[in-house]
Amino acid sequence: MQAWHEIVVEALKANDIRLIPYVPDNVLKPLIAAIHADPFFTAFTTAREEEAVGIVAGGVMAGMRGMVLMQTSGFATLPNVLASLPCAFHIPVLMMISERGTLGEFNLGQAAVWRTMRPALESLAMEYQVITRLDECGFQVDRTIRQALMTQQPTAMILSPLLTGGKASPVKAGG
């Protein structure tokens, strides 16, 4: 059985998504490693998620499709640029967000910023999908990418801890 990150790589290749700028996250590690290991992709880190959105917007307008990888807290830095670049110009910027801040989060900062993500996506009227199951992952990623490209709209794919296992810490007695 394929792991979630293998399914994602397959869907990206099937849809010719080559340009992958990202700000890293622990949960995304196997996906980032797989993308770097495959010469099909052009992948690199950026200093901020905003930058990565600009790079993918420029790439797709010049014929190279791309997707930004980030975690929940990174998404929270984005509403201004999403509203005024991919949303306003109708540019299919794809985003994949590792969901931190829920289902066993140990960091209150992450848990607090998590509460802003869905309201921000909804107020931007952006299409998004939450991926929770391995058996649905391939279908959701492939169809979400295709719809974004065909309708010239940005989109977000949220990788739930239900899919990835997330990042959790044991609660120590007396801690």
Add this chain to the structure above:
Amino acid sequence: MSVTTAHNAKKMYRFDLVKRLVARLKNDEAVIGGIGHSNFDLFTAGHRPQNFYMLGSMGLAIPIALGVAIAQPRRKVFALEGDGSLLMQLGCLSTVAAQAPKNLIILVMDNGTYQITGGQPTPAAVGTDYVAVARGCGLTSAAWAADEEDFERLVQRCLETDGPHLIGLKLDAQGPAGQTERDPVQIRDRFMRGMGVKQSKLPG
């Protein structure tokens, strides 16, 4: 070779510089105009299908240009970015240095102010040297233009040699010569046609 430093670079007129740049573009070079007056003057200099005019997303002219440069390595790509905008996204200079696209040229339009909001000085106006910052980020081909003639020489060198390059331009306080038509979907559509990415039977 003498090196022009920030304090002795001539303060020039942005619209004149943009016209001089556009006049040298003979090979469908892409030009990404940053938010505000940078893209107003690019638009007023005469629309080209290879121009993209930002209408927000302050600070993203260089990242957008980097994406275009990676997607089309045989096309020269210019980013026209204001000093206030660059300050919002200084980290992108390190990203450009790391990717080192040979076809990317950054013009920093430095008037020391947020001109569009009333000319308030930026926090960098007192002494930040953007060319020195760029060099510190690893962009070794970075220089201030001493005057208009030097600017033309630098642009020609950028067109003829591998980059990434950065040119710093000190600007006077004159305002923009016109205003961009604010229709983002049309701008994107025309830019994609200009990049040869989109074919359409709809007249463009």
